[in-house]
Amino acid sequence: MSGPYVAPLAARQLVVEVGGRRVIDGLDLNVAAGECLGILGRNGAGKSTLLTTLAGLRPPAQGEVLLAGTPYPQLNPRAAALQRGWLGQFQQDPFGASVLETALAGRHPHLGRWDWESAADGAKVREALSLLGLAGMEQRQVHTLSGGERQRLALATLLVQAPGVYLLDEPLSHLDLNHQMAVLRLFSQLAHTQGAAVVMVLHEPALAHRFCDRALLIHGDGRCVQGTADETLTAAKLSELYAYRLRQISDGDQRCFIPE
Amino acid sequence: MPSPRRAALILVLLALLVLLSIVLALLVGSLQVTPAELWAAVTGSASGSGGLVLELRLPRALAAFACGALLALAGALMQVLLRNPLADPYVLGISGGAGVGAMSGLFFGLSLWAVDALAFAGALLAMLTVFGLARGDGSWTQTRLLLTGVIVAAGCGALIALMLSLAEDGRVHGMLFWLMGDLGQTFIWWPAMLVLVVALLCSLPFARELNLLARGLLQAQAFGVAVGRLRFIVYVLASLATAAAVTTAGSIGFVGLVVPHLVRLAIGNDQRVLLPGAALAGGALLVLADTAARTLIAPQQLPVGVLTALIGVPVFLFLLARQPR
Numbered sequence: 001m002s003g004p005y006v007a008p009l010a011a012r013q014l015v016v017e018v019g020g021r022r023v024i025d026g027l028d029l030n031v032a033a034g035e036c037l038g039i040l041g042r043n044g045a046g047k048s049t050l051l052t053t054l055a056g057l058r059p060p061a062q063g064e065v066l067l068a069g070t071p072y073p074q075l076n077p078r079a080a081a082l083q084r085g086w087l088g089q090f091q092q093d094p095f096g097a098s099v100l101e102t103a104l105a106g107r108h109p110h111l112g113r114w115d116w117e118s119a120a121d122g123a124k125v126r127e128a129l130s131l132l133g134l135a136g137m138e139q140r141q142v143h144t145l146s147g148g149e150r151q152r153l154a155l156a157t158l159l160v161q162a163p164g165v166y167l168l169d170e171p172l173s174h175l176d177l178n179h180q181m182a183v184l185r186l187f188s189q190l191a192h193t194q195g196a197a198v199v200m201v202l203h204e205p206a207l208a209h210r211f212c213d214r215a216l217l218i219h220g221d222g223r224c225v226q227g228t229a230d231e232t233l234t235a236a237k238l239s240e241l242y243a244y245r246l247r248q249i250s251d252g253d254q255r256c257f258i259p260e
Numbered sequence: 261m262p263s264p265r266r267a268a269l270i271l272v273l274l275a276l277l278v279l280l281s282i283v284l285a286l287l288v289g290s291l292q293v294t295p296a297e298l299w300a301a302v303t304g305s306a307s308g309s310g311g312l313v314l315e316l317r318l319p320r321a322l323a324a325f326a327c328g329a330l331l332a333l334a335g336a337l338m339q340v341l342l343r344n345p346l347a348d349p350y351v352l353g354i355s356g357g358a359g360v361g362a363m364s365g366l367f368f369g370l371s372l373w374a375v376d377a378l379a380f381a382g383a384l385l386a387m388l389t390v391f392g393l394a395r396g397d398g399s400w401t402q403t404r405l406l407l408t409g410v411i412v413a414a415g416c417g418a419l420i421a422l423m424l425s426l427a428e429d430g431r432v433h434g435m436l437f438w439l440m441g442d443l444g445q446t447f448i449w450w451p452a453m454l455v456l457v458v459a460l461l462c463s464l465p466f467a468r469e470l471n472l473l474a475r476g477l478l479q480a481q482a483f484g485v486a487v488g489r490l491r492f493i494v495y496v497l498a499s500l501a502t503a504a505a506v507t508t509a510g511s512i513g514f515v516g517l518v519v520p521h522l523v524r525l526a527i528g529n530d531q532r533v534l535l536p537g538a539a540l541a542g543g544a545l546l547v548l549a550d551t552a553a554r555t556l557i558a559p560q561q562l563p564v565g566v567l568t569a570l571i572g573v574p575v576f577l578f579l580l581a582r583q584p585r
Contacts, residue, residue, distance in 0.1 A: 057478045081484030094345060095529040101471075106483070
């Protein structure tokens with residue numbers, strides 16, 4: 001191994017606009033392998049738009065996003081899908097499908113045009129489903145799932161896709177406390193033990209502090225603050241971010257933020 | 261999703277159904293033939309009534325198969341493209357454009373050949389108009405495509421009504437038959453069959469990507485689908501399939517809407533099986549419906565579109581009522 005280190009995901013002088021409004025202005029970002037980055041900000045600050053831009057699903061207004069050193073326009077969609085996975089906020093199923101079929105979609109970039117999903121692909125799906133507490137539900141129809149189950153199915157599909165970079169937009173939505181912790185643990189382990197790069201949009205600063213190595217605060221007017229979780233997730237910075245006073249309580253390494 | 265073996269079995273069964281429907285179409289009619297006579301004619305060892313039937317009924321049965329298959333295939337493709345289970349081949353105004361072309365031909369009493377040419381030109385014009393307008397701002401989202409198509413279809417409907425109300429009495433009958441869909445005037449079956457083969461060959465390589473497209477553009481792209489290119493291919497294929505079917509047989513309703521749903525209910529939504537399965541089932545259905553249309557009140561013929569609609573409306577309402585929300 002030689003040569004300079006290439007981050008799995010990087011943004012250079014990135015400008016993101018939403019409806020003509022500049023929400024991100026000149027962002028430089030590196031997400032290293034084995035690192036977990038939390039994105040926080042108010043509603044409408046541009047978190048989801050930034051995430052779709054980082055996923056290469058939306059062209060940036062200016063600047064570029066590099067996946068393992070290659071800008072998205074030089075990657076075909078399939079090559080990109082082998083390297084990065086994206087969890088959207090909404091899961092759509094206009095036509096019925098079973099849980100198994102839905103999760104098998106993650107294998108798509110790994111299969112050739114005429115390949116049919118193999119038993120090995122099925123085994124990968126079963127493994128991912130059991131990691132997310134959906135074991136034994138392969139034959140259930142997706143529209144019979146609860147919101148939390150549907151969300152965990154989307155996360156399982158992402159594990160089946162098995163990219164090196166995970167971009168998760170509100171991975172905890174619809175999840176109960178038990179599953180919130182399980183999902184955060186799962187993805188921080190993916191980062192810390194298997195070298196994945198994980199970026200997630202979160203709304204709970206205490207959980208972000210506990211599970212993310214670094215944080216990116218998006219103010220929505222172009223300003224961004226990034227740094228280690230310890231230095232960015234503080235009462236002062238978060239109070240400014242949310243325009244609401246927060247008080248910080250510490251318990252050992254862990255922090256808790258209480259709205260005043 | 262079905263295993264490859266089960267998928268092949270389903271398709272073989274549907275192909276047998278097609279074969280049966282065509283044999284039935286050849287046997288039934290004002291001139292009765294026995295299966296033995298038919299077999300003799302097919303093997304070429306005898307002429308007579310069997311040969312006559314082969315000459316007269318086979319082209320019509322093949323045209324019916326091709327049109328039914330094209331409509332069902334186009335319907336299945338449109339439903340994925342618009343991610344809307346209620347989409348059908350006509351929703352984007354293609355049959356409206358073909359209708360305006362055909363009506364103007366019939367209105368001026370042009371030859372059958374000219375009517376077909378005008379219908380095809382009208383279909384292509386509608387397809388380009390809808391695509392051009394929906395693409396106006398570069399987005400051509402499903403909603404924009406759908407709204408543009410519906411509006412173009414409405415405009416075509418108005419033009420058709422105008423020509424119907426101004427046409428000479430003697431010509432209105434033919435115009436109505438065209439609008440309801442009719443295979444009585446159809447003897448050239450190979451162009452529709454050719455388009456069917458091309459459309460199937462071009463859509464099947466993308467079948468697994470279509471499964472993903474149904475789940476949203478961004479999601480499909482995130483899974484590695486070249487979404488823009490795929491949507492363009494699907495739009496062109498579905499439009500050409502519809503244009504070929506409508507040119508051959510007029511606007512036969514409900515095959516394109518109901519058959520994909522029926523097949524989906526039976527074998528699920530995997531496009532790798534659904535697309536060829538819907539084509540075979542749609543073809544068989546239209547062959548049977550057309551056989552009924554020319555025999556039910558013989559010697560008079562019914563427009564086959566009326567029969568497919570009469571079958572299609574209750575079936576579709578039933579499906580709609582039991583569709584889980």
